Amino acid sequence: MSTPPTADDRLARGLAEMARITGGHTPHLDAVDGIAPDLARYAAEFAFGDIYARGGLTTPERQLITLGVLAALGDAEPQLAAHVRAAFTVGLTVEQVVEAVMHIVPFAGFPRALNAMTVVERVVAEQREQGTAPVPPGPGGERATTGS
Amino acid sequence: MSTPPTADDRLARGLAEMARITGGHTPHLDAVDGIAPDLARYAAEFAFGDIYARGGLTTPERQLITLGVLAALGDAEPQLAAHVRAAFTVGLTVEQVVEAVMHIVPFAGFPRALNAMTVVERVVAEQREQGTAPVPPGPGGERATTGS
Amino acid sequence: MSTPPTADDRLARGLAEMARITGGHTPHLDAVDGIAPDLARYAAEFAFGDIYARGGLTTPERQLITLGVLAALGDAEPQLAAHVRAAFTVGLTVEQVVEAVMHIVPFAGFPRALNAMTVVERVVAEQREQGTAPVPPGPGGERATTGS
Amino acid sequence: MSTPPTADDRLARGLAEMARITGGHTPHLDAVDGIAPDLARYAAEFAFGDIYARGGLTTPERQLITLGVLAALGDAEPQLAAHVRAAFTVGLTVEQVVEAVMHIVPFAGFPRALNAMTVVERVVAEQREQGTAPVPPGPGGERATTGS
Amino acid sequence: MSTPPTADDRLARGLAEMARITGGHTPHLDAVDGIAPDLARYAAEFAFGDIYARGGLTTPERQLITLGVLAALGDAEPQLAAHVRAAFTVGLTVEQVVEAVMHIVPFAGFPRALNAMTVVERVVAEQREQGTAPVPPGPGGERATTGS
Amino acid sequence: MSTPPTADDRLARGLAEMARITGGHTPHLDAVDGIAPDLARYAAEFAFGDIYARGGLTTPERQLITLGVLAALGDAEPQLAAHVRAAFTVGLTVEQVVEAVMHIVPFAGFPRALNAMTVVERVVAEQREQGTAPVPPGPGGERATTGS
Numbered sequence: 001m002s003t004p005p006t007a008d009d010r011l012a013r014g015l016a017e018m019a020r021i022t023g024g025h026t027p028h029l030d031a032v033d034g035i036a037p038d039l040a041r042y043a044a045e046f047a048f049g050d051i052y053a054r055g056g057l058t059t060p061e062r063q064l065i066t067l068g069v070l071a072a073l074g075d076a077e078p079q080l081a082a083h084v085r086a087a088f089t090v091g092l093t094v095e096q097v098v099e100a101v102m103h104i105v106p107f108a109g110f111p112r113a114l115n116a117m118t119v120v121e122r123v124v125a126e127q128r129e130q131g132t133a134p135v136p137p138g139p140g141g142e143r144a145t146t147g148s
Numbered sequence: 149m150s151t152p153p154t155a156d157d158r159l160a161r162g163l164a165e166m167a168r169i170t171g172g173h174t175p176h177l178d179a180v181d182g183i184a185p186d187l188a189r190y191a192a193e194f195a196f197g198d199i200y201a202r203g204g205l206t207t208p209e210r211q212l213i214t215l216g217v218l219a220a221l222g223d224a225e226p227q228l229a230a231h232v233r234a235a236f237t238v239g240l241t242v243e244q245v246v247e248a249v250m251h252i253v254p255f256a257g258f259p260r261a262l263n264a265m266t267v268v269e270r271v272v273a274e275q276r277e278q279g280t281a282p283v284p285p286g287p288g289g290e291r292a293t294t295g296s
Numbered sequence: 297m298s299t300p301p302t303a304d305d306r307l308a309r310g311l312a313e314m315a316r317i318t319g320g321h322t323p324h325l326d327a328v329d330g331i332a333p334d335l336a337r338y339a340a341e342f343a344f345g346d347i348y349a350r351g352g353l354t355t356p357e358r359q360l361i362t363l364g365v366l367a368a369l370g371d372a373e374p375q376l377a378a379h380v381r382a383a384f385t386v387g388l389t390v391e392q393v394v395e396a397v398m399h400i401v402p403f404a405g406f407p408r409a410l411n412a413m414t415v416v417e418r419v420v421a422e423q424r425e426q427g428t429a430p431v432p433p434g435p436g437g438e439r440a441t442t443g444s
Numbered sequence: 445m446s447t448p449p450t451a452d453d454r455l456a457r458g459l460a461e462m463a464r465i466t467g468g469h470t471p472h473l474d475a476v477d478g479i480a481p482d483l484a485r486y487a488a489e490f491a492f493g494d495i496y497a498r499g500g501l502t503t504p505e506r507q508l509i510t511l512g513v514l515a516a517l518g519d520a521e522p523q524l525a526a527h528v529r530a531a532f533t534v535g536l537t538v539e540q541v542v543e544a545v546m547h548i549v550p551f552a553g554f555p556r557a558l559n560a561m562t563v564v565e566r567v568v569a570e571q572r573e574q575g576t577a578p579v580p581p582g583p584g585g586e587r588a589t590t591g592s
Numbered sequence: 593m594s595t596p597p598t599a600d601d602r603l604a605r606g607l608a609e610m611a612r613i614t615g616g617h618t619p620h621l622d623a624v625d626g627i628a629p630d631l632a633r634y635a636a637e638f639a640f641g642d643i644y645a646r647g648g649l650t651t652p653e654r655q656l657i658t659l660g661v662l663a664a665l666g667d668a669e670p671q672l673a674a675h676v677r678a679a680f681t682v683g684l685t686v687e688q689v690v691e692a693v694m695h696i697v698p699f700a701g702f703p704r705a706l707n708a709m710t711v712v713e714r715v716v717a718e719q720r721e722q723g724t725a726p727v728p729p730g731p732g733g734e735r736a737t738t739g740s
Numbered sequence: 741m742s743t744p745p746t747a748d749d750r751l752a753r754g755l756a757e758m759a760r761i762t763g764g765h766t767p768h769l770d771a772v773d774g775i776a777p778d779l780a781r782y783a784a785e786f787a788f789g790d791i792y793a794r795g796g797l798t799t800p801e802r803q804l805i806t807l808g809v810l811a812a813l814g815d816a817e818p819q820l821a822a823h824v825r826a827a828f829t830v831g832l833t834v835e836q837v838v839e840a841v842m843h844i845v846p847f848a849g850f851p852r853a854l855n856a857m858t859v860v861e862r863v864v865a866e867q868r869e870q871g872t873a874p875v876p877p878g879p880g881g882e883r884a885t886t887g888s
Contacts (some may be wrong), residue, residue, distance in 0.1 A: 003776035017361035028410055035417040036394050037742035038794075044405050044709040046786050047254035054778075056247035061212055063249055064205070068213035069220045069255045075567075076255075076407040076521035078414075098480050099204035100213055106195035107227075109218045110487050111520040115474040117483055124479065149488065150481035176706055183713040184690050185446035186498075191702050194490050202482075222815035223666035224703040226710075246776050251784055257405040258783050259816040265772040266818075272775065297636065298629035328561040331568065332542050333594035333648075335561055339554050342638050343846035350630075352839035357804055360797070361840055362788035364805035365812045365847045371518035372555040372847075374562075396805055400785035403819075404807045476652045486721055491698035500691035506650070509692055512657035513664045520699075537705045544657055550639035551668075553849040586667040620854055627861040628838050635850050667814035668851040670858075 010090035014049025019088065021052060021059065023089040049059055060096075063087045067100040071116035072108040084123040094124055159189065162197025169200060169207065172235040176226035183233040207238045216249040218265035220256040228264055242272055307337065310345025317348060317355065319385040324374035355386045363396040367412035368404040376412055380419040389418055455485065458493025465496060465503065467533040472522035503534045511544040515560035518554040524560055528567040538568055603633065606641025613644060613651065615681040620670035652688075655679045659692040663708035664700040673710055676715040686716055751781065754789025761792060761799065763829040768818035800836075803827045807840040811856035812848040820856055824863040834864055 018026065031038040052062060067087060070080045087097050097120055105113045166174065177188040200210060215235060218228045235245050245268055253261045303325065309323045325336040348358055363383060366376045383393050393416055460469065473484040496506060511531060514524045531541050541564055549557045610618065621632040644654060659679060662672045679689050689712055697705045755867045758766065769780040792802060807827060810820045827837050837860055 001782050011840070024160060032413040032417060033412060034396060035390075035420065036413050039409065039413055041408075041742050042401065042790060043410075044252070045447075046782070046790075047406060050782060050786075051251060051254055054247060054250065056243045057212070057251070061209060062247075062251055064209055064213055065216035065251050066255065066309040069216045069252050070407065072220055073256060073405075073407060074219045074517070075411065076431060079255075079410065086245070089164070092379070094479075095204045099202060099210075102202065102480060102483060103199060103210055103213050104217050105483070105486065105701075106199055107214065107224075107697045107701045107703060109697075110483075111514065111517060111523040111699060112490060113327070113483065114472055114476060114487075114523065115519065117480050121476060121479040149477060149484045180706060180713060182710040183716060184694060184709050186526070187694060187697070187702075187705065187709055189446050190494060190697065191706075192496075194486070195702060198486060198490075217685065218703065221701075221703060222813070223664070227703040229687065244651075244773075250776060250779060250838065253405075253779070253782065255405045255407060257401075257403045257813075258779075258787060258812060259403060259781065259819040262768055262772060262783075262819065263778050263815065269772060269775040297625060297632045320581040324558055328558060328565060331538075331565040332546060332561050335546060335549070335554075335557065335820055337594050338549065338638070338642060339558075339846070342634070342642075346634060346638075347846055350839060350842065352835045353804070353843070356845055357801065358839075360801055360805055361808035361843050361848065364809045365844050366555065368809045368812055369518070369553075369848060371559065375558065375847075380508060391796045395794060395802075398794065399791060399802055399805050400809050402783070403806065403816075404813060410787070440861060444521060487698070495695060495698055498694065500687045501656070501695070505653065506691075506695055508653055509656055509695050510662035510699065513660045513696050516661045516664055517700060523699075539648045543646060543654075546646065547643060547649070547654055547657050548661050549849075550635070550643055551658065551671075551849045551851060552665060553845075553847045555847060562619060624854060624857040624861060627834075627864065628842060628857050630840060631845070631850075631853065631857055634845065635854075639850060662851065665814070665849075665851060665853065671851040671854065 002121055010049050011045050013053055014044035014046070017052050018044050019125050021048065021063070022082060022086045025085055025095035026082055028082050031078075046145070052114065059090045060087075060092050063092060063101045064096065067097060067116075068104050071101050072104050072112055074108075074112050077115070077119055080119045081123055084120050088127070094120075157179075158197050159193050161201055162192035162194070164201050165196035166192050169196065169211070169238055170230060170234045173233055174230055176230050179226075208235075208240050208244075211235045211240060212244065212248045215245060215264075216252050219249050220252050220260055222260050222263065225263070225267055228267045229271055231236050232268050233275070236275070242268075306345050307341050307344075309349055310340035310342070311434055313344035313348050314340050316384055317344065317359070317384045318378060321381055322378055324378050327374075355394075356383075356388050359383045359386050359388060360392065360396045362405045363393060364400050367397050368400050370404075370408050370411065373411070373415055377419055380416050381423070386425070390416075454493050455489050457497055458488035458490070461492035462488050465492065465507070465534055466526060466530045469529055470526055472526050475522075500561070504531075504536050504540075507531045507534050507536060507572050508544045510539065511541060511560075512548050515545050515556055516548050516558050518552075518559065521559070521563055524563045525567055528564050532571070538564075601642050603637050605645055606636035606638070609640040610636050613640065613655070613682055614674060614678045617677055618674055619649045620674050623670075627695065651682045652679075652684050655682050655684060656688065659689060659708075660696050663693050664696050664704055666700075666704050669707070669711055672711045673715055676712050677719070680719070686712075688732050750789050751785050753793055754784035754786070754879050755875075757788035757792050758784050760802070761788065761830055762822060762826045765825055766822055767829045768822050771818075800827075800832050803830050803832060804836065804840045807837060807856075808844050811841050811852055814852050814855065817855070817859055820859045821863055824860050825867070828867070 026040075027044055033040050052059070057065075063083065063086060066083050068077045068082055069078070084097055087100075088094075098117070101113055101116045101120055104116070153193045166268050174188075177191055181188050200207070205213075211231065211234060215228070216233055218224045230246055235248075236242075246265070249261055249268055252264070316359045322336075323363050325339055330383055348355070353361075359379065359382060362379050363376070380393055383392075383396075394413070397409055397412045397416055400412070470484075473477075473487055477484050496503070501509075507527065507530060510527050511524070514520045514527055528541055532538075542561070545557055545560045545564060548560070618632075621635055623631050644651070647655075655678060659672070662668045662675055676689055678724065679692075680686075680738050690709070693705055693708045693712055696708070766780075769783055773780050792799070797805075803823065803826060806823050808821070808825055810816045824837055827840075828834075840855070841853055841856045841860055844856070
């Protein structure tokens with residue numbers, strides 16, 4: 001078993017990671033803050049402060065895995081919507097997000113992929129309406145280099 | 149609906165992709181070749197020829213998603229073992245594979261991550277015994293740049 | 297294999313158990329009564345008459361397990377809402393219901409727990425509006441003793 | 445590994461199968477056609493052109509399996525609604541569709557079956573409103589013979 | 593809610609159904625008879641006596657659904673092995689069993705189908721060794737007509 | 741969002757909780773300590789230090805929920821075996837453990853319950869062989885009062 005980092009700034013680090021990745025848009029966590037404030041704190045501390053903040057993978061790589069896992073799990077629509085938005089925040093393009101969902105078809109089947117793709121389409125449409133559209137896919141689209 | 153590419157070489161493309169990614173080591177597909185030869189062919193054609201061969205993501209990025217999805221699904225030990233080996237074949241390090249599994253904990257829980265990590269450990273141990281050990285993690289390890 | 301109890305009163309026992317536990321509020325069962333009346337009957341006979349009526353655990357203990365299992369399964373929102381209400385009917389407090397959902401995070405991950413907690417919040421809010429609020433959590437709240 | 449059929453007409457065969465089975469009513473596929481046109485094409489080619497078009501089982505038998513699998517997976521409501529409609533298109537009765545969902549209770553539990561049965565009820569109600577009601581179950585109802 | 597049939601012979605009917613369908617080979621139920629004898633009884637009463645004994649579908653049709661559902665659920669290897677054997681007992685051919693598993697690929701993905709097909713292969717091999725081989729698939733094989 | 745407790749002793753608290761609940765027997769965590777030492781640490785800190793150490797439920801109540809959730813998830817055999825042992829360590833009887841698994845049948849189906857019950861039987865048999873048998877169920881068995 002490893003030794004933990006000094007934990008004083010664990011929540012601070014988690015909140016900073018969460019803000020960096022989600023752009024502060026976490027309605028799925030805010031929704032339970034009244035009844036179970038510790039649950040949102042654990043998400044900040046553990047999911048973002050402990051796990052997302054680890055080295056070894058770039059943030060876009062972690063976000064691609066998140067998209068695949070949430071799509072494959074199913075029944076995670078609010079979380080998936082928040083993480084599609086986060087994917088754009090950390091520099092992934094629509095094309096990459098679409099591909100991450102497409103990639104799960106052979107492993108988890110069409111229904112899970114179709115439901116997740118519907119969420120992607122909705123988030124992209126919302127962002128286009130709000131004028132915060134991500135870089136469009138296709139020949140002219142700039143593509144984030146996730147490994148650099 | 150999009151129009152398909154000419155399909156004459158679809159199986160050929162799938163087999164080439166499968167060989168490139170798995171190094172020809174697919175015991176989980178070979179196991180059913182006697183009773184259901186079409187199933188292994190569909191995996192080659194669809195999973196590798198259609199999906200893995202798509203653009204938009206690098207092969208290491210696709211492999212990271214595969215690892216996360218298989219770990220989160222659970223009950224996919226033979227497939228996960230084959231895809232951990234494939235991860236090393238396409239240039240991912242032990243550290244990156246470990247991180248991909250670690251990343252699922254907040255989304256799919258400890259049991260799925262622990263079972264998957266046990267598979268990672270077993271595959272790494274097997275490869276070290278066979279002298280085909282992947283690049284070890286840590287300061288001296290060369291890390292594949294997945295985005296280039 | 298064991299021998300069954302005399303089965304004449306099995307449905308009667310199931311309906312009595314169901315009324316005791318749910319307070320007669322089972323919209324998720326009523327919804328299918330038109331198209332598949334046997335399905336609601338099986339739920340009464342088997343889920344309530346056979347399983348809930350067994351000894352060995354107290355009803356509040358069984359209800360805590362039900363909450364954890366439904367939250368972990370996912371995609372069981374109508375059932376979960378009915379069983380959160382039932383939890384209050386059998387004497388569990390808001391705090392205990394919140395803790396049962398919180399407890400699944402390490403095993404089934406944040407998305408399942410967040411979705412379930414959203415259901416808990418909604419049911420509690422509905423009950424407060426209707427003036428049938430359960431005992432509030434916190435220092436002043438009476439806590440059901442589940443083991444006695 | 446088997447050899448594939450000539451693939452030139454694979455999409456054509458898939459589209460024909462899809463039209464025959466769904467009656468051209470596939471809102472769950474159309475929904476993602478803007479953002480991921482290949483996904484609907486893969487569903488046509490692979491799910492319908494490769495799998496549904498295989499021999500060895502009748503189409504009604506395949507549709508019964510589809511209903512059971514979608515109900516058991518959970519979180520596949522749009523797909524299940526489309527496939528309940530498809531079940532009627534290929535000649536299954538309301539009774540048979542209800543029984544297929546009922547059959548999953550011992551294997552996948554009441555919540556999955558209840559959610560699926562709610563979808564069946566909704567589709568049947570919609571079709572009755574539109575005057576395209578399937579053959580009603582019961583003594584007077586003609587029953588499709590699935591094995592011929 | 594419907595009214596139940598007289599229940600005096602419910603266990604007897606379940607045991608008869610179970611014997612007819614499984615040929616008396618239920619190691620996955622026998623395994624827990626020491627520690628939880630009621631669990632095997634519930635399976636006989638409810639799964640076989642209540643559900644399998646219902647009308648509206650033929651037994652082979654029900655068994656095809658069982659195979660698809662167990663394969664899609666995953667982690668049900670002992671149950672799947674018993675139900676593959678049962679499929680042959682009720683007159684399904686190897687080809688039909690293979691097709692039932694193949695049919696789940698688009699809905700539940702390759703890993704679940706591959707694991708299930710491995711179980712089918714193992715059961716068929718065991719039965720061939722024991723001289724109780726089911727009717728082989730192919731041109732010369734007699735095919736059960738499931739709808740009659 | 742709530743404020744965290746001082747975190748200096750979070751790992752210490754987690755390790756103490758883990759020792760108290762599991763009796764120091766955690767082979768499923770030890771198995772990955774070589775390849776991913778942080779994973780076992782996170783389990784100690786988060787699962788035991790953060791979640792199990794919360795108030796609002798007794799430890800036996802939390803353990804009953806754990807058993808139900810692990811059984812319902814499936815594919816968690818090593819974790820389930822460790823938590824059945826832990827259940828006895830925190831004072832639950834064989835009867836209560838059997839009932840917790842039995843209780844999931846209506847919600848998650850027979851296959852998950854049968855697999856989990858097989859694990860319970862194996863752990864009980866191992867403990868009886870080692871002379872560390874838990875209190876047997878039945879008339880003479882002392883029953884832990886979980887709510888006091």
